[in-house]
Amino acid sequence: MTELELIPEEGVAGKYISTALDENGVLQKIDFHNNEHFNFAYDVVDVLGKKCPAKTAMLHISKDGRERRITFKDMMEYSSRTANYFQYLGIKKGDRVLVVLKRHYQFWFTVLALHKIGAIIIPASYLLVKKDFEYRFRAARVDAVVSTSDGDVAREIDKACRSYDGIKAKVLVGGIKAGWNSYNREIKYFAKEYTRPANSAGGEDPMLMFFTSGTTSYPKIAAHTFNYPLGHFITAKYWHQVDPEGLHLAISDTGWGKAMWGKLYGQWLCEAPIFTYDYDEFFAKEILAMLEKYKITTFCAPPTVYRVLVHTDLAGYNLSCLKNATTAGEALNSEIYNKFYKATGLKIMEGFGQTETTLTVGTLKGVEPRPGSMGKASPQYDISIVKPDGTPCDIGEVGEIVVKTSDKTPIGLFMGYYLDDEKTAKVWHNGYYHTGDTAYMDKDNYLWYVGRVDDLIKSAGFRIGPFEIESEIMKLPYVLECAVTSVPDKIRGQAIKASIVLIDGIEATDQLRKETMKFLRSALASYKRPKIVDFVKTLPKTSSGKVRRAEIKENDWNKEDNKDGKDE
Structure with a gap:
């Protein structure tokens, strides 16, 4: 077999990523390079802001129906304004900033601004209440908060601040409230240029902290480096299969890691525009109307959404522009896959990953999906299925999904759980990261999800x-x-x-x-x-x-x- 040649990817990604495809165009290898000081805001967004200033970065639809077409130049300039503003408020490199912004377009300005400053972003859901914020403030040692003015979010944050005195800046987006700085009112006073400091954060510096979804325990904090965005190149190009001239829609609130998977990093590494609808409540008919009206080309949603969509009259919408559909977050039942395929002609490309990783397993471009299967291991990760004693499972035998790290830590894998060496060591030891998810592999290397280790039912010896x-x-x-x-x-x-x-x-x-x-x-x-x-x-x-x-x-x-x- 001929050794596959690694070739730099096209565009802005090529400086950092090389890939090798087989004769069928299926991704076989990936290599990351020149990433010691990589910072997504400077090295991707600002570069695109100068290279293709008029190119759409995001088409944003507010909940009142207002359309905003935001270019890469806009992203570059408004993130710089925001960085200057945040620095004026005292936010500095290494600070931990909780961001609760729903799907407001200011979320993207905020994330990029924090990257430029070198502060650490902590996304959070707008559904949290006082006790949730209290826990997050203490667990992450939060220094500042950027919040939506919608609903009771700011009020709940204020309540939590009564028992936590570490917040030095509170920024409100979309309104005015006593004790808060008003983003919308004050941002206009700050310059649209921001010079990259000589000691700017990048590479292996901490950039992002996710609170895990807490399906089995109180949320942990998975910390990621500035190289994490590079790990989502495969997510966007070979799984979502985004089109640089199309529009990509990922159904996710910005309070969760899935937003970074589908609404930011990989998509802009591929120079592909994203579509964002800032709705309060999910209605299948509204989303389908958006897919039709704005000619969305690639779509990603959790199985929960597809379960609703297949019970909607899909034939009543023109989805001919939609070229690829993906899902992750939970395993997708084959029945839902089959119903969606029958209604649309699209095969849902399933994927698997965690807050601690990027796309680890997936039905990538060129791989034929098998209903009910997660797909195959990403070339980015060295995946095995192991028994409880750590020995490899046989074909068809259920075991835990683990990632080999003894040779090198793959780009995209977390740094560890913030301030919790014990929990980190529990899942990452002896040269492997243990996902806590179980699956089996068939003879063709497709993986089939079984459940969380904690979800397994032990009944009558089975x-x-x-x-x-x-x-x-x-x-x-x-x-x-x-x-x-x-x-x-x-x-x-x-x-x-x-x-x-x-x-x-x-x-x-x-x-x-x-x-x-x-x-x-x-x-x-x-x-x-x-x-x-x-x-x-x-x-x-x-x-x-x-x-x-x-x-x-x-x-x-x-x-x-x-x-x-x-x-x-």
């Missing part, structure tokens, strides 16, 4: 992953979404429970429960069948849209009577 059972339940036409968890069982140790949300118009009845049980008896091996079927109105989720199975399980296991519920 280790059962929830995803396979959930995928069968999703085949029922009256099911919108579901979650499979364990409940106590005196004989088996653990039994299986299915919590099911029905589509609108379907009534939860005993007869429907019996029909569901009958279907599952025919579809699943006896040890995988749910003993309890519970029809619920909603499933508990993080604000990033992930189902909190741990919360369902905790509620069931903490019940005093631990009743078995309705039996089959």
Whole structure:
């Protein structure tokens, strides 16, 4: 076999990234270089601001319908204004800044400004309340806050500040409030030029801290370096397959890591414009209308969104401009994949990654998707599936997904959990980062998600992953979404429970429960069948849209009577 030649990528990315493709155009290797002082704001956005000043960086739609076409020159100048403004307020290199800005266009100015200063951005959800902010302030040692004026966010932050005196600057975007600096009113007084300091932050300096989604425990803080954006080049070019002349829409609130995956770093490394709709509440018909009206070319959304979309009249919208659809955040049930493909002709390209990583596994360009599979390991990461004792799993055997780091730490992998060496060592040891997610690999190197290590159900000697059972339940036409968890069982140790949300118009009845049980008896091996079927109105989720199975399980296991519920 001929050694594949690494060739620099086109455009601004080529200075930092080289790739090698096989004869079918499938990505096989990637190399990162000249990145010792890399800073995305200076080395990508400002370069593009001078190279192609009039090129659209983002088409932004406010919740009132106002359109703003923001160019790379605008991004360069307004991020510089914002950097000058923040420095005037006392924000400096190394400071930790909590940013709660929904999908406001000022989020992008703020992120880039903090990069230029060398401060550390901490994205946060606008759904947080006083106790959440109190925890984040102390855990991250927050120095400053930039907040939306929408809703009660600023009020909740003020409440949290009563027990935390470390905040030296509070900036409000979109309004005026006592005790806060007004971004919209004050930004105009600051210069649009910002000179890169001789000691500017970059490379392996800390840049970004994410609070994890907290699906199984209180949120940890995953810290990333200034090289982290480079790790999302594959995300954008080979998974999203963004078009430099198109528009990319990723459904994500800016309070979560997925926004950095789909609304900023990789897309602009590929010089591709992004589309942002600053809505308060998700409505499938609104998003579909946007896809049609603005001729969106690439689209990424969590499985939660696709589950809603397939129950909408997709045929009523012209989606002919849409060329690629992707999903991540949770495993995608094959039933949803098939329904979306039947309605649109698009094959959803699934991916897998974590707050601690970039895209680790994915159905990349040139790889044929297999419904229910996450795809194949990214060339960026050396992935293995291992048993609890660390030995490799056989083909088809379920084990934990781990990333090899003994040779080198891949670009995109986190630095560790901020101020928590113990938790870092628990997941990163002996030359491997342990993801805590389980899967199996087939003979063609496709990976198939099983569940979180903590989600595995141990019943009558079997280790059962929830995803396979959930995928069968999703085949029922009256099911919108579901979650499979364990409940106590005196004989088996653990039994299986299915919590099911029905589509609108379907009534939860005993007869429907019996029909569901009958279907599952025919579809699943006896040890995988749910003993309890519970029809619920909603499933508990993080604000990033992930189902909190741990919360369902905790509620069931903490019940005093631990009743078995309705039996089959």
